[in-house]
Amino acid sequence: MIEESEQVISVWVRDPRIQKNDFWHAYMDYEICLHTDSVCFTKKISSVRRRYSEFVWLRQKLQANSMLMVQLPELPPKNPFFSLNNAQQITDRMKGLQKFLEQILQNPLLLSDSCLHLFLQSQLSVSKMEACAAGLTRYSVAQAVQGCGLRRFHSEEDLQKDHSMSCDSDSDCSECKISNVAINKAESTASLDFMGTSQEETLSCSSVST
Template sequence: MMNSMLDSLSKTEFISICVQDPRLIKDDLWHTHVDYEICLHTNSMCFRKKSSCVRRRYSEFVWLRHSLEQNALIIELPKLPPWNPFFSARNMEQVSQRMKGLQEFLEIVLQVPLLLSDSRLHLFLQSDLSITRIERCALGKTRYTVAEAIQRSSCGYISRLEYKTSCDSDCESSSSSGLGLSVDTSLPPPL
């Protein structure tokens, strides 16, 4: 009896998603944004990698929702946390609320079987590709497949492939700050 319960429990599919570790990025002297780490752990056959972590910003979530909405017209997609014109990347309460809303959005999306078939969702969650490259890859307009992009993104293989044809880089350097946010220090601090 106990063994059959453990067997059925171990065969149950799960998808665990966590949005965490907000990081403050300096775009230029006057502008900053926050990106978040998305960690996915699963035993689901839908996913190529069983464990992955990528970084995405709010505007990329907006793109993802729009893309999924176009692909699944009959499904009511969950809402993202609302865009706030007064959002401050340095206000930890606002950052925390947004992070929680982004996680809830992904948790609901990952429960919809139709959405799990969208390659853009998989590339968003499990590759380091920019949104432009995700679109190109999903349309078959890259030198690599969706599966290759997912499998090899964390080791830099795709970046090396793309570097041959483009100087555009998706990589960002970061260092830790004492504010609970990591800060990209590749640009000088604002005056």
């Protein structure tokens, strides 16, 4: 939790999940939960899923955009022997990613970076985040952030149906309407407890798809 001039920014990296590209290829992604009353964020509560490679992209963009004026924290090192079945490796990486974000969010200069806001509060792919931050999309950064809202799934069948429509977060698919994101029911209120409920919802980004 970060407190800056009585403004609070709380961030969690949690709920690691294995996502399959196809029968042979899979990757791990993590839920990023943000809860804040900071004026730097127009959206006070959000949840998205990101994978390690997207964290690497974020660090590179922040370093480039800050013109080396900021010494960025390090990400947990890339492990060539990282296993999706090794619980300790996954836990260590998840803790390292959360520490990275906590340190990033303590820097007022970085809080003004559009890439950071898109990374934390939209489910756009890397290519779409770059285009949006550069002003090359029909939607603005604010619209991309606000366009990702909560949508209730009423049955497992609905969840599977919408998951089948989703595309990988690293892909260039222009029809990515629904992202495979699970968040807690409690996030719809101001008194959040991200770690204390098993009720799931999904994040829908349909209003900012291209």
